[in-house]
Amino acid sequence: MERKTHASERPDHRRRRHRHRAGKRSRPTRRLLLLLEKRDLNAGASGANHGLLHSGGRYVSGDAEAAIECREEGDILKRLAPQCIEETAGLFVAVDGDDETFAADFPGNCKRCGIPCKELDPARARELEPYLSERTFAAYEVQDGSIDPFMLALDNVAHAVSLGAKTMRNARVRSFDIEKGRIRRVHVTDETENREFIVEPELVVNAAGAWAGEIATMAGAQVGVICSKGTLLVTQDRLSTRVINRLRKPSDGDILVPGGTVSVLGTTSVRVPSPEDATPTREECVRQVEDAAKMMPVLASTRYIRAYAGIRPLISLGGSDDRNVSRGFSLVNHDHEGIDNFITISGGKLTTYRLMAEKAADLVCEKLGENTPCRTREEPLPASVSGRWTEPGLAPRNFAAETGRTDVMLCECELISRSVIEEITRNLENMRGRSALNAIGMRSRMGKGPCQGAFCGPRVTSYLYDREVLSGTRGIEELKSFIQRRWKGQKPIMWGRTAEQVELQEALHCALLELELTGEDE
Amino acid sequence: MIELKCDVMVIGAGHAGMAAALFAAQRGLSVVQAGTTGGIDFGSGFIDVLGVHPVAEKRELDEPWQGVASLRAESSEHPYARLNRDDITDGINAFTDFLTAQGLAFQGNEGRNLRLPTPAGTTKRTYLAPATMAPGATALREKAPCLIVSFDGLKGFSGRQLTETLGKNWPALRSAIITFPGLDGELYPEHMANALADPARRKALAETVRPHLGDARYAGFPAMLGVLDCAEVTRHMEELLGVTVFEIPTLPPPIMGVRLRAAFDRGLHGLGVRTLSQKTVMTARPSPDGFRFRAGGAREEYAISARAAVLATGRFFGKGIRQQTHDMRETVFDLPVARPADPDDWYDDVFFSQNGHPADRCGVLFDDDFRPLNDDGTPFHHRLHAAGAILSGHDWIREKSGTGLAVGTAWKAVNTLAKSLGEAG
Ligand SMILES: Cc1cc2nc3c(=O)[nH]c(=O)nc-3n(C[C@H](O)[C@H](O)[C@H](O)COP(=O)(O)OP(=O)(O)OC[C@H]3O[C@@H](n4cnc5c(N)ncnc54)[C@H](O)[C@@H]3O)c2cc1C
Ligand SMILES: Cc1cc2nc3c(=O)[nH]c(=O)nc-3n(C[C@H](O)[C@H](O)[C@H](O)COP(=O)(O)OP(=O)(O)OC[C@H]3O[C@@H](n4cnc5c(N)ncnc54)[C@H](O)[C@@H]3O)c2cc1C
Numbered sequence: 001m002e003r004k005t006h007a008s009e010r011p012d013h014r015r016r017r018h019r020h021r022a023g024k025r026s027r028p029t030r031r032l033l034l035l036l037e038k039r040d041l042n043a044g045a046s047g048a049n050h051g052l053l054h055s056g057g058r059y060v061s062g063d064a065e066a067a068i069e070c071r072e073e074g075d076i077l078k079r080l081a082p083q084c085i086e087e088t089a090g091l092f093v094a095v096d097g098d099d100e101t102f103a104a105d106f107p108g109n110c111k112r113c114g115i116p117c118k119e120l121d122p123a124r125a126r127e128l129e130p131y132l133s134e135r136t137f138a139a140y141e142v143q144d145g146s147i148d149p150f151m152l153a154l155d156n157v158a159h160a161v162s163l164g165a166k167t168m169r170n171a172r173v174r175s176f177d178i179e180k181g182r183i184r185r186v187h188v189t190d191e192t193e194n195r196e197f198i199v200e201p202e203l204v205v206n207a208a209g210a211w212a213g214e215i216a217t218m219a220g221a222q223v224g225v226i227c228s229k230g231t232l233l234v235t236q237d238r239l240s241t242r243v244i245n246r247l248r249k250p251s252d253g254d255i256l257v258p259g260g261t262v263s264v265l266g267t268t269s270v271r272v273p274s275p276e277d278a279t280p281t282r283e284e285c286v287r288q289v290e291d292a293a294k295m296m297p298v299l300a301s302t303r304y305i306r307a308y309a310g311i312r313p314l315i316s317l318g319g320s321d322d323r324n325v326s327r328g329f330s331l332v333n334h335d336h337e338g339i340d341n342f343i344t345i346s347g348g349k350l351t352t353y354r355l356m357a358e359k360a361a362d363l364v365c366e367k368l369g370e371n372t373p374c375r376t377r378e379e380p381l382p383a384s385v386s387g388r389w390t391e392p393g394l395a396p397r398n399f400a401a402e403t404g405r406t407d408v409m410l411c412e413c414e415l416i417s418r419s420v421i422e423e424i425t426r427n428l429e430n431m432r433g434r435s436a437l438n439a440i441g442m443r444s445r446m447g448k449g450p451c452q453g454a455f456c457g458p459r460v461t462s463y464l465y466d467r468e469v470l471s472g473t474r475g476i477e478e479l480k481s482f483i484q485r486r487w488k489g490q491k492p493i494m495w496g497r498t499a500e501q502v503e504l505q506e507a508l509h510c511a512l513l514e515l516e517l518t519g520e521d522e
Numbered sequence: 523m524i525e526l527k528c529d530v531m532v533i534g535a536g537h538a539g540m541a542a543a544l545f546a547a548q549r550g551l552s553v554v555q556a557g558t559t560g561g562i563d564f565g566s567g568f569i570d571v572l573g574v575h576p577v578a579e580k581r582e583l584d585e586p587w588q589g590v591a592s593l594r595a596e597s598s599e600h601p602y603a604r605l606n607r608d609d610i611t612d613g614i615n616a617f618t619d620f621l622t623a624q625g626l627a628f629q630g631n632e633g634r635n636l637r638l639p640t641p642a643g644t645t646k647r648t649y650l651a652p653a654t655m656a657p658g659a660t661a662l663r664e665k666a667p668c669l670i671v672s673f674d675g676l677k678g679f680s681g682r683q684l685t686e687t688l689g690k691n692w693p694a695l696r697s698a699i700i701t702f703p704g705l706d707g708e709l710y711p712e713h714m715a716n717a718l719a720d721p722a723r724r725k726a727l728a729e730t731v732r733p734h735l736g737d738a739r740y741a742g743f744p745a746m747l748g749v750l751d752c753a754e755v756t757r758h759m760e761e762l763l764g765v766t767v768f769e770i771p772t773l774p775p776p777i778m779g780v781r782l783r784a785a786f787d788r789g790l791h792g793l794g795v796r797t798l799s800q801k802t803v804m805t806a807r808p809s810p811d812g813f814r815f816r817a818g819g820a821r822e823e824y825a826i827s828a829r830a831a832v833l834a835t836g837r838f839f840g841k842g843i844r845q846q847t848h849d850m851r852e853t854v855f856d857l858p859v860a861r862p863a864d865p866d867d868w869y870d871d872v873f874f875s876q877n878g879h880p881a882d883r884c885g886v887l888f889d890d891d892f893r894p895l896n897d898d899g900t901p902f903h904h905r906l907h908a909a910g911a912i913l914s915g916h917d918w919i920r921e922k923s924g925t926g927l928a929v930g931t932a933w934k935a936v937n938t939l940a941k942s943l944g945e946a947g
Contacts, residue, residue, distance in 0.1 A: 282865060282866055283866075286847045286848075289847070290847075407707070407708075408675055408677050408707070408708045409677075409708060410677055418677075455678075455773065455774065458641070458642060458678055458773055459677045459678040459773065461642075461683070462641070462677065462678050462679060462680035462683050463677070463680070465680040465682045465683035465686060466672075466680045466682055466683075466699065468682070470683075470686070471686050472686055472687070472690075473643075473686070473687050475643075475683060475686070475687075476642060476643065476644070476687065479642075480874055483873055483874070484872065484873050484874070487872075487873035488871075491869050491871065494845055494865075494868065494869055494881070495845045495846050495847045496844070496845065496846070499838040499844075499845040499881070500838050500839050500841065501839075502838075503837060503838040503839040503882070503919075504564065504839045506873075506879075506882070506919050507561065507564070507565070507839065507919055507924075508564065508773070508774065509874075510874070510919050510920060511565075511570075511918070511919045511922060511924055512565065512566050512568075512640060512646065512771065513640050513641070513642040513644055513646075514640065514644050514645070514646050514922075515642065515644065515874060516580070516874040516875075516876065516920070517574070517580050517582065517644070518644055
């Protein structure tokens with residue numbers, strides 16, 4: 001594909017850029033905020049995490065500061081973004097064989113961090129959560145919650161856009177031009193159109209998560225990022241009302257987080273060389289299932305729907321076990337490295353994302369000479385339309401309530417009707433990116449149920465052809481790419497019913513539709 | 523507990539099980555058959571023998587028998603290596619003659635493969651197609667003026683998808699979306715097919731289609747033109763529209779599943795087969811002169827003594843073989859399963875990988891008479907035979923050999939079994 005020259009792109013972006021009027025302290029200057037994302041929202045750790053709104057309990061024994069941060073931020077988010085959070089509460093449970101001293105110290109450690117914690121009789125805990133092992137010997141209740149990271153991201157971006165920000169997906173930052181200690185130009189590839197463009201920034205915030213090291217290098221700066229992969233498994237059914245934590249020194253497969261109609265088990269912590277290595281492995285899955293079954297025996301026999309993995313950026317402090325590397329966040333002002341208009345914010349947790357953003361925004365303001373205070377500590381996060389369909393169970397409720405017989409259920413696992421897909425497609429516009437199917441998958445629960453796209457994939461594809469969103473053979477390519485993404489999550493859990501389902505899918509997609517025979521070499 | 527006695531217990535109600543029950547009954551043996559949902563209920567109704575060989579080269583075959591011959595020469599493990607061409611064609615003929623008598627005729631291309639459109643807008647090679655679908659091959663080959671009809675509310679079938687994907691090489695292909703007369707909301711092929719039992723409904727349908735016909739000489743419909751009356755419904759639609767009418771398979775649940783179940787239910791009953799539908803075999807006890815089975819399901823339980831048995835329980839989807847975290851087990855007799863030792867080698871990283879997945883070649887090992895083998899290579903039981911997807915050494919999904927292999931192996935299994943029962947008297 002032919003690339004347009006930079007020059008032809010530049011004037012356009014100049015016009016969009018805002019002039020910096022320094023020194024105008026009384027009224028905040030209107031500036032353009034541009035969010036560049038190389039793939040789609042939540043393409044990184046924010047879309048591949050455990051969804052646990054930490055009470056702080058997990059950190060009380062090892063990292064009191066992180067524990068307190070979680071408690072404070074958890075309280076703020078429950079107040080300001082309630083649409084994204086289910087206040088499930090959480091249990092910490094120890095079973096025979098777990099370290100008794102560790103368990104006994106837990107309530108005291110919680111108290112020291114101001115984290116509410118109630119001791120429960122093991123029998124009572126098993127009444128509340130019947131799948132807990134009979135061999136539970138200690139149980140404490142805390143205020144964990146479950147957070148929908150997709151809705152959270154969509155609502156945040158929608159809010160930012162309503163305040164004048166612009167977002168670009170499939171826009172990959174390639175390099176910086178640095179002159180006189182400042183980033184003058186950011187070279188970006190628009191991967192939807194396959195062309196290059198340039199942004200001339202006043203200031204660049206590097207919030208690239210596990211890729212923060214790469215971006216820093218482009219600016220000639222340094223951020224020591226260690227990539228730690230975590231693998232998680234999604235069950236077909238929700239197995240508990242509360243978050244269930246193993247009460248022991250943090251290890252793999254400790255936590256089961258309920259979200260809507262499913263539960264998520266995780267996670268591992270494996271060093272990987274690159275942020276692109278987010279592939280869950282069979283070994284990680286089997287090991288976690290076998291270990292966690294000691295806490296909840298049902299985990300050995302329940303049906304898993306898929307696995308996924310995310311990469312935590314751990315900011316390097318030396319040492320060998322990645323759990324000991326700080327999970328706190330790092331905010332770096334790179335002026336000490338001779339670059340004036342560049343900062344990095346990375347590490348941390350979803351639970352503390354708001355605090356990270358606040359600190360980063362404060363530093364941005366300071367550097368730009370603004371003194372407007374950050375308001376996210378008080379102002380609610382408005383619920384957006386785009387975030388509506390990510391919540392498990394919402395589409396079914398809507399289907400029952402609003403539509404009559406005339407609607408068609410395209411996704412039977414997650415009960416997503418034609419009208420929901422229609423609404424998402426209508427709002428997709430330029431956010432479609434390279435694959436409408438993947439973009440819809442990100443904005444709804446399509447393909448996330450037991451069939452993992454086997455049936456809804458081809459059905460939604462057909463619908464998108466009817467709607468003229470797809471043409472030529474593009475729909476077949478998108479379908480294959482969508483299915484491949486789902487496969488990455490099924491391959492590590494090919495036992496029991498997953499294997500049955502996948503064979504049915506392969507029979508349909510290959511024996512009948514012969515999708516594997518399509519492609520360039522045809 | 524209901525006690526039953528028979529010559530042959532057929533375990534499985536997919537293509538292999540149905541064929542085995544049919545062939546055994548036609549030889550005068552008494553048959554009990556158990557099984558629930560299988561490939562029949564989800565498939566297209568196409569009878570593939572071999573559509574692709576070699577799989578890794580993605581070579582699509584117009585001449586299936588040439589492919590079968592080289593497969594036989596290259597791999598002694600493949601079930602086709604233990605069948606000759608007559609086993610496969612005799613089996614398929616017996617199978618399709620039976621279905622034709624029930625109203626489901628099939629059509630081929632004089633021993634060559636047909637090439638037919640799929641609902642994804644791809645094309646597929648098959649050996650025999652239901653007669654209601656086969657004209658699609660001629661329309662496609664001749665690139666004839668053709669209208670694809672799709673229905674508002676029938677998900678997974680878009681006429682525009684077919685024109686967009688096939689239209690590049692077939693400019694005279696057009697499509698229209700219409701409403702199905704008298705039905706609204708979500709449509710299912712079965713409901714539509716039942717509605718078309720009424721000739722008045724066909725007339726109404728033809729009226730809705732006619733304005734879109736233009737110069738079309740063919741009209742392609744999603745498969746829903748009748749159940750066992752499909753030949754008559756299709757003929758009537760042709761008469762009403764004045765064009766050649768053909769069906770294209772739909773996504774599951776397909777009408778062919780309903781048709782095949784109905785045909786087997788009626789036809790096998792007529793041959794005296796005792797079908798325990800929606801029942802599965804829960805325990806199996808072999809003895810020197812046969813087997814004792816327990817079968818059950820929602821309501822009754824059965825105790826069956828059989829002199830011989832055919833294991834046609836399919837692979838993973840059929841539930842003949844169960845994958846565990848570290849192993850694979852055969853589910854009825856706990857036969858050894860041939861598989862790569864390391865579970866990490868069972869599946870490829872790429873779903874549509876051109877080699878297919880090693881797991882899809884797993885199954886029970888078998889001898890020349892399709893008797894499953896123990897680890898030491900001896901038959902597990904002299905009167906236990908296996909047929910269909912549960913056999914090791916083939917990848918029917920990627921080779922496109924599903925139904926042909928199921929029927930051909932059932933034919934051979936039943937032939938040898940009938941002989942050994944005959945000899946035993
Ligand atoms: C397995 C796992 C489980 C977790 N569980 C929890 C939990 O239960 N609770 C909790 O509070 N926290 C949890 N976390 C932590 C939490 O997910 C992360 O801290 C948080 O999502 C990080 O967000 P981020 O925006 O910093 O990074 P990311 O979400 O990774 O975002 C970085 C973005 O930058 C983009 N990018 C990278 N390079 C470029 C480029 N060149 N150009 C343009 N864009 C680029 C990426 O595509 C990505 O979308 C977990 C993390 C992992 C990995
Ligand atoms: C989506 C799909 C599309 C297909 N398309 C084509 C096609 O285009 N062309 C083609 O030729 N073939 C096609 N097939 C393949 C074909 O229908 C068969 O699946 C295949 O030939 C294998 O048949 P089988 O009878 O060996 O196994 P299955 O069809 O898997 O049947 C196994 C049977 O065993 C039963 N069973 C399992 N355990 C027990 C037990 N303990 N007791 C009693 N019964 C038991 C099951 O209930 C089931 O009835 C398709 C299949 C599918 C699923």
